[in-house]
Amino acid sequence: MVLSAADKTNVKGVFAKIGGQADEYGADALERMFTTYPATKTYFPHFDLGKGSAQVKGHGKKVAGALVEAVNHIDDLAGALSKLSDLHAQKLRVDPVNFKLLGQCFLVTVATRNPGLLTPEVHASLDKFLCAVGTVLTAKYR
Amino acid sequence: MVHWSAEEKQLISGVWAKVSVEECGAEALARLLIVYPWTQRFFSDFGNLSSPTAIVGNPKVRAHGKKVLTSFGEAIENLDNLKGTYSRLSELHCDKLHVDPENFRLLGDMCPIVLAAHFTKDFTPACQATWQKLVGLVAHALARKYH
Numbered sequence: 708m709v710l711s712a713a714d715k716t717n718v719k720g721v722f723a724k725i726g727g728q729a730d731e732y733g734a735d736a737l738e739r740m741f742t743t744y745p746a747t748k749t750y751f752p753h754f755d756l757g758k759g760s761a762q763v764k765g766h767g768k769k770v771a772g773a774l775v776e777a778v779n780h781i782d783d784l785a786g787a788l789s790k791l792s793d794l795h796a797q798k799l800r801v802d803p804v805n806f807k808l809l810g811q812c813f814l815v816t817v818a819t820r821n822p823g824l825l826t827p828e829v830h831a832s833l834d835k836f837l838c839a840v841g842t843v844l845t846a847k848y849r
Numbered sequence: 850m851v852h853w854s855a856e857e858k859q860l861i862s863g864v865w866a867k868v869s870v871e872e873c874g875a876e877a878l879a880r881l882l883i884v885y886p887w888t889q890r891f892f893s894d895f896g897n898l899s900s901p902t903a904i905v906g907n908p909k910v911r912a913h914g915k916k917v918l919t920s921f922g923e924a925i926e927n928l929d930n931l932k933g934t935y936s937r938l939s940e941l942h943c944d945k946l947h948v949d950p951e952n953f954r955l956l957g958d959m960c961p962i963v964l965a966a967h968f969t970k971d972f973t974p975a976c977q978a979t980w981q982k983l984v985g986l987v988a989h990a991l992a993r994k995y996h
Contacts, residue, residue, distance in 0.1 A: 738974055739974045739977055739978075742974035742975060742977070742978045743974065743977050743978040743981045744981075811958055811961075811962075812977075814962050814965075815961055815962055815965045815972070815977055816965075818962050818963075818965035818966040818969075818972075819965045819966075819968070819969045819970060819972050820969070820970075822965070822966035822967070822969055825962070825966060826901075827879060827880050827883040827884070827901050827904075827905060828883065828901045830880060830883070830884055830962065831883050831884040831901075834884050
């Protein structure tokens with residue numbers, strides 16, 4: 708799966724529109740993921756996962772920051788996410804299936820907060836991008 | 850036996866009452882064909898699927914989307930017997946249509962996104978969770994008679 712020039716333009720457009728609210732989008736996506744897919748909570752036994760949790764907000768900011776970084780280096784996702792890829796392979800070892808779940812929730816977050824932005828074409832590009840990020844993050848698992 | 854809480858039933862019926870089955874069905878199916886283009890393999894007789902614009906405007910896509918979501922309506926009337934509701938359709942999709950059940954999950958995933966864009970902030974995490982549960986169970990019911 709390859710990101711076309713149009714995909715890259717679409718993804719950059721989404722994140723330009725989200726702008727400074729990326730942190731909120733990250734936190735919202737995480738909250739949705741924990742609610743919709745409760746098994747994902749097993750990776751956060753040390754977190755308070757209640758509504759408005761500062762820890763979830765903080766982690767949402769981290770996740771959003773990584774996505775923004777990836778978008779800013781969209782021509783070299785493997786390079787941009789290399790350290791995170793190591794971290795996930797060696798320490799976090801989040802099962803690969805979970806990246807799709809977070810991706811789904813991120814799409815829902817964008818749809819609820821910016822419905823006009825998520826046209827079918829942009830939806831396709833963003834889905835591809837999120838898949839590509841997940842692939843990079845799990846690339847060194849074995 | 851699937852358990853539905855009173856809250857979940859309310860979140861389903863509340864949303865469903867405000868949904869245009871035709872619009873949502875058309876949109877969900879169009880998005881499936883655009884986001885996962887390999888799903889077009891089942892619709893070679895639908896005419897022009899050559900671009901997102903063509904897909905969105907394709908009358909056969911709209912009609913089929915409406916058909917699919919109408920069957921959802923039947924499921925919602927029979928939340929405690931999804932197996933029975935989808936038994937015949939499950940056999941059809943296996944024996945005649947030869948559709949990989951993974952496609953039901955893919956189409957199911959389109960539904961919360963379509964609903965999210967429609968209901969925005971009202972599509973709360975609890976609402977999303979309930980609908981994701983429903984589409985997952987529908988996909989499961991549709992796959993049940995496969996052999």
